[in-house]
Amino acid sequence: MKPWTCLALACALLGSTNAKSASGDRVLVLVPKVESAKHYSKFLGSLETRGFEVSIRAASNTSVALQIDGERAFDHAVLLAPAAKKFGDGLGPLDFTRFVDDGGNMVVAASSELSDFHRKLAAQFGVVFEPRSTWAIDHANYMKQNNASDHKVVAASNFAPAPAILSPGFAGTLAKNQQKPAVYFKGIAHKYDVANPQLVPLLTGAITTYSGKDKGEKPIENANAPLNGKSLGLVSVFQTRSNARVAFAGSTAMFSDALLSKRGGDNQRFVEDVAKWTMQEKSVLRETGHRHHLSETGEQPSHYRVSNEIVYEIDLSVYRDDAWHPYVADDVQFEAIMLDPYIRTTLNRTDSTLSASETATYHGDIKLPDRYGTFTFRVNYKRTGYSNVDVKDTVAIWPLRHDGYPRFLSAAYPYYTGSFVMVIGFLALCAVWLFSDEPENTEKAAAAASKEKSKAKNKAKNKSS
Structure with missing residues (x-):
């Protein structure tokens, strides 16, 4: 029996196992051909071990449907066919976007042969992949083999401080003399929207990493490429407001058996962290x-x-x-x-x-x-x-009822006191004015007396004359 046939049978047998996901256990895996699933047997096997019901379909399979009678047919989707121009019977990027809006989770793996379908899909989440046939290249951090080396296999170790997504070895502080873990990445880089709080660049390039065409060992003309260093995204994750989760990786190779089992890299643990978070097995x-x-x-x-x-x-x-x-x-x-x-x-x-x-x-x-x-x-x-x-x-x-307010406010005591003092003073003034005698005016009396005397003298003079 062929290996990929065994894998499909194992998926069916393990379908009855309860998955550890909080959102469901049905996983749709889309590959270029069903036979291609054998290259990802370790990754798919880990999903089965955790109790997921894995359904492997070719990208061109017309029976592939994300919804049946208005209900989600799957809880999670894994796209491992980056060169496919369409999926199923006319499924477009908006169909996968609606799948996420409906609560589905999705892992999208890319490569340097990325199709326009994937570019349009990624752009919906603030991820813009580099042009076709470009690679993430690093001449300082790469996978070193016995007699040969491939600078397109980047040994990336610039992880985001996201302990809710990554294991402590990636997101935590390292102990003294502890070597920083690295993830082997072979694929295409992407730009990410730094202003989007829902998008997290989980794995980015080092200062020596850049995006460009494969120029062998002499990439001098690409050394000043605009996309390099930390601005160069390798793996990014997105969480919608409805808590659906999407992961974008520029490399299908990092999910393959070839890099998962490669010594010197920690792909197995990193890919498992990304898959667990995306499929809502944690956090x-x-x-x-x-x-x-x-x-x-x-x-x-x-x-x-x-x-x-x-x-x-x-x-x-x-x-x-x-x-x-x-x-x-x-x-x-x-x-x-x-x-x-x-x-x-x-x-x-x-x-x-x-x-x-x-x-x-x-x-x-x-x-x-x-x-x-x-x-x-x-x-x-x-x-x-x-x-x-x-x-x-x-x-x-x-507001308070009419009888709910306090009778007197403590903050208003100075005003109450001033009002009472003014009233008391006014009453005291009135009492003094009302009950006191009017003093005699001696000056007016003397003036009246002198006036009478002068009148009397004038009369006397008039009689004598």
Whole structure:
């Protein structure tokens, strides 16, 4: 029996095994011909060992369908036919994009003979591959053989700091005298959109790596190529807002048995990390419940009042090692938003829940803002490599009732005192004015007396005359 026939039978026999993926166990593998699957027997065998139901199809097989009766026919797709100009019966790049939008995960492997189909598909996720027949070349870091060397087989070791995706040997700090792991890469490079937070350049070139035509041992004319160093992408991963995952690798050879078993490289572990993350076997984060209530009574009313003190709680779990575990972090934040955040605070973890269940509970004692309106209670948690958690509740905050305000405000005591002092002073002034006698005016009396005397003298003179 032929090797690839045995592989297909093994896929069918292992189909009943439960996979360790949180999103499903059905994998569609598209190769140039079914016979080509024998070159990837180790990679496909690792998928089977982990319990996936692997279906191998030729790229030209017209029976290939991503959806049947409006439902996904597969949970994951692996494209190992970079030169294919089409798949199935007229499946286009948009069909694979819709597959991802519908929650499917996808691994896309390329080569220097990349077709326009793959370029259009990659461009949908911010990945732009280099021109056809170009290679990623490095004359300082390459696979060294006994009597010959191939500078197109790059020994790449510039990994992204993404511990949620890569094993500690790749993403962690190295111990003293520990050699940095390398991954053998033979294929085409790509540009990646640095402004896209959903795209992570997982493996990039070294300072001596560049993209160009194969010029043997004299690539001097390509030394100043615009795409080189860290800007040269070798493997990039993408996670959509709906938490579907896509991986783009510029090399089908790195998945092949030839490089997976090559001494001096760590392709086996790296490819397994990429596949596990893409097929959601690890770093899958979910919210299992959330709630909020008044601090005093523990009740959740239909609406809150301004300045109420409440308790907000949320439960988080992470999937890894074929099981759900409590997610432990110190950066889970709560927001109360009305156009802009009025409150943003870090939630505290309730340690007592870690040993009792598969979730970790985070809580916060929150005083609502002194502003009424319609608010959104939100926990928007996004971290590199983990699934996005975005939990929203629309909550009405009402003003206080007419009898709900305090009778006297402590902050207004100086104003109260000033008002009373003014009233008392006014009353005192009125009392003094009302109950005091009017003093005699001696000057007016003397003037009136002198005036009478003068009148009397004038009368006397008039009589005498």
